Amino acid sequence: xxxxxxxxxxKSYGEVEVIKGVDLSVTHGEFxxxxxxxxxGKSTLLxxxxxxxxxxxxxxxxxDKLCNxxxxxxxxxxxxxxxxxxxxxxxxxxxxxxxxxxxxxxxxVRDQKIRExxxxxxxxxxxxxxxxxxxxxxxxxxxxxxAIVRQPEVFLFDEPLSNLDAALRVDMRMELAKLHQDLGATxxxxxxxxxxxxxxxxxxxxxxxxxxxxxGAPIELYQRPAxxxxxxxxxxxxxxxxxxxxxxxxxDTVTVAGKDLATMAIPADxxxxxxxxxxxxxxxxxxxxNQAGTIVGEVVLVERLGNETNISLKLPSGASWLVVxxxxxxxxxxxxxxxxxxxxxxxxxxxxxxARHKR
Amino acid sequence: MSYLRRYWLSVVAILVSGVVxxxxxxxxxxxxxxxxxxxALRDFSWPDGNYxxxxxxxxxxxxxxxxxxxxxxxxxxxxxxxxxxxxxAAMVGFVLQRRKTRFNGLIEFLILAGLMIPPAVVxxxxxxxxxxxxxxxxxxxxIEVAYGLPFSIILYRAFIATIPRELxxxxxxxxxxxxxxxxxxxxxxxxxxxxxxxxxxxxxxxNDFTNPLYYLPGNxxxxxxxxxxxxxxxxxxxxxxxxxxxxxxxxxxxxVFLFFNRQIVAGMTAGAVKG
Numbered sequence: 244x245x246x247x248x249x250x251x252x253x254k255s256y257g258e259v260e261v262i263k264g265v266d267l268s269v270t271h272g273e274f275x276x277x278x279x280x281x282x283x284g285k286s287t288l289l290x291x292x293x294x295x296x297x298x299x300x301x302x303x304x305x306x307d308k309l310c311n312x313x314x315x316x317x318x319x320x321x322x323x324x325x326x327x328x329x330x331x332x333x334x335x336x337x338x339x340x341x342x343x344x345x346x347x348x349x350x351x352v353r354d355q356k357i358r359e360x361x362x363x364x365x366x367x368x369x370x371x372x373x374x375x376x377x378x379x380x381x382x383x384x385x386x387x388x389x390a391i392v393r394q395p396e397v398f399l400f401d402e403p404l405s406n407l408d409a410a411l412r413v414d415m416r417m418e419l420a421k422l423h424q425d426l427g428a429t430x431x432x433x434x435x436x437x438x439x440x441x442x443x444x445x446x447x448x449x450x451x452x453x454x455x456x457x458x459g460a461p462i463e464l465y466q467r468p469a470x471x472x473x474x475x476x477x478x479x480x481x482x483x484x485x486x487x488x489x490x491x492x493x494x495d496t497v498t499v500a501g502k503d504l505a506t507m508a509i510p511a512d513x514x515x516x517x518x519x520x521x522x523x524x525x526x527x528x529x530x531x532x533n534q535a536g537t538i539v540g541e542v543v544l545v546e547r548l549g550n551e552t553n554i555s556l557k558l559p560s561g562a563s564w565l566v567v568x569x570x571x572x573x574x575x576x577x578x579x580x581x582x583x584x585x586x587x588x589x590x591x592x593x594x595x596x597x598a599r600h601k602r
Numbered sequence: 603m604s605y606l607r608r609y610w611l612s613v614v615a616i617l618v619s620g621v622v623x624x625x626x627x628x629x630x631x632x633x634x635x636x637x638x639x640x641x642a643l644r645d646f647s648w649p650d651g652n653y654x655x656x657x658x659x660x661x662x663x664x665x666x667x668x669x670x671x672x673x674x675x676x677x678x679x680x681x682x683x684x685x686x687x688x689x690x691a692a693m694v695g696f697v698l699q700r701r702k703t704r705f706n707g708l709i710e711f712l713i714l715a716g717l718m719i720p721p722a723v724v725x726x727x728x729x730x731x732x733x734x735x736x737x738x739x740x741x742x743x744x745i746e747v748a749y750g751l752p753f754s755i756i757l758y759r760a761f762i763a764t765i766p767r768e769l770x771x772x773x774x775x776x777x778x779x780x781x782x783x784x785x786x787x788x789x790x791x792x793x794x795x796x797x798x799x800x801x802x803x804x805x806x807x808x809n810d811f812t813n814p815l816y817y818l819p820g821n822x823x824x825x826x827x828x829x830x831x832x833x834x835x836x837x838x839x840x841x842x843x844x845x846x847x848x849x850x851x852x853x854x855x856x857x858v859f860l861f862f863n864r865q866i867v868a869g870m871t872a873g874a875v876k877g
Contacts, residue, residue, distance in 0.1 A: 295771050316777035328768035332790045341786075342776035389776070 246270045246306065247292070247397055247429060253300035254287055254453075261287055263453040264301065269431070269446070274423050276432045276440040278476070279450035285433045286401055288450070292431060293322050293399050306396045316345075321390035322399040325406060327382045329374040329389075335361075336370040339388045360391040363425070380411045387422070400432040404439060416442060437479055441465070449473050471596040474525050480553070482525045483564040484592075489520045495601055497591055499524060503558040505537040510601040511591040522599075523592040526584050528553075528567040536583020540564065545574045556580065630852075633845035641842035657846040661833075664843075668821065669829050669850070676825045677854075678739060679814075680807045683746035687754050687803050688796055690747065695758030696788055700770065716752035723816050730817065742818050746807045754799050761795040762788065797865040805855045826851040 247269040254262035261284045269275050277285040290296040292303060294315035303310045310318050329338050337344075339360055343353040361367045364384045374382055383403060390398055403419075404412045420443055423430055434440055440447050441461045449456040449464065449472070456476075457469040468474035474482045487501035492513035499522065500506040509524065516522065531538070540556040543563065552572045556564040566582065574580065591599045633641050634657060635649035662669050698709060726745070727736060735741030765788065773787045789796075811827040818825065829851070833844040 293771075293775060295774070315775050320775065322772070322775045324768045324772060326766060326768055328766065328772035330769065330773075330787055341773070341778075345777045345782055389772075393776070 246273075246304075247275075247431070248302075248304035249288075249292075250302040250304070251300070252288070252291065252298060252303060254284070254291060254296065255299045261453050262291070262299075265450075265453075265455055267448060267455065267458065269429060271429055272427050274430045274432065274443055274445045275448060276434060276444035276446070277448050277450055278434060278437065278440045279456075280476070281435065283450045284453040285450050289322075289399055289401055289431060289433045292397070293320055294318055319396035320399055321393045321395035321397075322401065323383075323386045323390050323403045325402040327374070327386045327406075329382055329385055331374055333373075334370065335366065335372055335374070335377070335385050335388075338374065338385055339370075339392055342389065342393050356392045357388075360388040363391060363422070364388050379407050380415060383407065383415060387419075391426070396429065398428055398430040400430065402434055403432075405434070405436070412439075419443060437477065441477075447477075449476060451476075467600050468590070468598055470598055471523060471525070471592050474590060474592070474598065478527055480528045480565045480567065482527050483531075484523050484525050485558065485560070485562055485564075486521055487524045489516055489518050489522060491518055492516050497522075497599070499591070502560040503538060503540075503562060507537050507586060509586045509589050509591055511599040512602050513599070516591075516593065516599070521594065523596075525590045525592060526588065528565045530584050530588040531566045531568070531582045532584060533568050533572065533580070534583045535581045538582040538584075540580055540582070542574050542576050542578045542580055544576060545572075547571055547573075554580070556582075630845050630848050633841060634849045636842050638840055638842050641840075641845070644841060653842065654846070657842050658850070661843050661847045661850065664832050665821065668824055668832065669826070669847070671822065672824045672826045672829045673851075675739060675823060676808055676827075679742055679746065679825060680804050682740075682743045683750065683807050684800055684804045686743065686747045687750045688799055691751055691754030691799065692758050692789060692792055692796070693784065694751075694755045695762050696784055698755070699759050699762040700767070713752045713755055716748075717756075721749065727817065736817065737819055737823060739818070739823065742814060745813060745817055746810065749813070750803050750806065754803060757795050757799060758792065761792060765791055794865060797862050801858060801862045804858055808855055 247267075249265050249267040252262055252265045253260065265288060267275075277288060279285045287296060291298050292305075294310070294313065298311050305318055305320065330341065333341065336357060340353050340357045343356060348356070357370070358367065361370055364387060366381065366384050366388065369377060369381060369385070374385065377385065383406075386403070400419075404415050407415060416439055419432075423443075432439075432443060444461050446458060447461050447464050448458050451472050457464060457473045459467075461477075464473060464477045468477060471484070475484070485501060485503050487499040487504055490498045490500050490506060492498075493508075494513070495510055496508045497511045497513045497516055498506060498508045501524075504524065538558070540558045542554055543557050544555040546553040549571055551570065552568045552574070554566040554568065554572075554574060556566055558564060593599055629646060632646070632649060633644075635652055635654045637651065637653045640647070640650055698706060730736035730741050730745075735744065769787055769791075770783050773783045778786065809827060810825070811830075814823075814825040814828055818828075829847055830844065833840045833847060
């Protein structure tokens with residue numbers, strides 16, 4: 244059906260290559276989110292799918308049709324922009340119906356479709372207003388309405404919520420999730436907001452430097468990140484890393500020790516790791532426990548939120564960590580603290596940065 | 603006392619602008635009321651009697667109702683040139699602002715050259731004769747368009763830069779072809795600059811004296827500014843009729859200006875500061 248297939252997609256601006264061979268397969272009805280830091284190429288990739296950027300190399304298939312050289316209007320896509328891009332001189336009704344008017348849809352059909360979209364988005368009372376008379380959330384609704392009436396195969400969203408205030412963003416996020424359920428259409432969504440990515444996506448694509456780092460379900464990315472970049476990017480606060488030395492390697496465990504860590508056996512895939520190698524150990528701030536154990540550090544800063552306590556920690560090697568402890572803990576900066584963690588929760592990354600999950 | 607100290611500069615400014623802008627106008631109107639004898643004195647005196655109506659009749663009927671022909675010619679010339687100017691300048695400005703190619707620098711240079719280099723009359727006449735447009739009204743329209751284009755393009759381009767590109771892209775995704783993007787999305791948004799262009803260019807074209815003088819010879823081709831020559835000659839000038847004529851042909855630009863006055867400022871400053 245209306246899936247989406249990217250085959251080794253490339254994009255260069257002159258000498259500079261921004262998308263370096265992206266392969267991705269999206270099945271019909273999936274909600275895919277592109278995340279990555281600024282300048283990682285996620286918006287460019289979306290604009291290539293939309294047809295607003297030329298494709299330098301590779302193939303783009305939308306609903307079993309090769310779309311490399313197809314005009315945007317014939318691709319069966321609709322796009323929602325970050326700054327809404329509503330036509331300021333038209334009413335909401337005309338904004339939503341602009342595409343249908345250009346397609347020479349008969350007036351009664353057009354009217355029916357516009358009212359239907361307005362009903363889905365609960366904006367029937369706004370139809371006669373101009374965009375300047377609308378609030379940010381209402382404008383975003385109109386922009387989505389404009390996408391809905393086109394009945395596209397694929398919806399494209401370019402950071403649609405980043406211009407809204409925090410409370411409205413949460414509301415609109417839920418509405419988008421609901422819209423996806425109701426319409427059952429394929430959606431591709433670009434964001435740098437992790438929470439949006441984690442909550443909305445069926446599938447997250449993490450991009451960095453124009454290369455796909457990992458594709459997978461949100462929780463899979465959180466629990467089994469493929470490499471150091473994904474581990475550091477997904478999850479908030481950021482995962483803590485320390486460099487440790489391998490002491491011994493068994494079938495399913497790697498025993499490591501370091502300046503900041505007493506000897507500990509971590510479940511991991513030890514293939515290719517030898518005793519004496521330097522590897523990176525990653526542990527999430529929420530997985531650290533305030534018990535006598537393998538890590539000793541000095542408290543630098545404490546943020547007491549009541550339900551949890553955020554602690555900035557300085558390790559003996561000088562590395563700084565962030566620890567999130569459940570409940571309230573009365574700690575002072577300068578105080579020494581001892582921590583431990585469940586070895587199964589820690590992840591070992593090889594020298595190449597790839598994660599060594601236990602198989 | 604304190605009022606005087608606070609506002610004396612404003613009062614001086616108002617008086618100076620009154621002298622500069624209103625006195626000449628008052629002189630025109632006063633002279634238009636005088637008879638030939640009194641007007642020949644060329645002084646700032648009150649008219650002895652009201653000769654306005656007879657002056658108007660004389661001016662309008664002179665040389666077989668030449669003023670009427672001139673008004674028709676000038677109106678056609680102004681409307682046609684300004685319409686073409688607005689459409690072409692907006693199109694050039696749009697493409698120049700949105701499509702970055704290596705020719706942009708050259709095109710911008712040509713536009714600036716059009717503003718800076720004074721037009722050469724004789725080669726232009728030679729060219730017009732070559733293509734059979736010399737002494738024709740539509741040839742004159744093309745000349746006015748060519749002379750006005752650079753300024754209009756610069757105005758439009760600055761304004762188009764403030765229209766977000768996402769608007770074009772949204773329209774493209776909605777299925778708009780390039781002409782749809784321009785005529786349905788961009789051109790309506792350019793209204794403030796379009797008003798500015800209409801006012802500035804129509805006043806310039808309507809008041810143009812030298813170009814019709816060079817390129818539109820012949821009584822049937824006269825434009826309003828050329829009718830001023832009906833009443834002055836080397837040895838004798840009818841100042842009362844000349845000033846009546848001036849008063850009559852000042853009315854249309856004045857109306858245009860009063861009508862669009864409020865919108866023109868927005869168009870001039872828009873694009874200067876992002877708002």
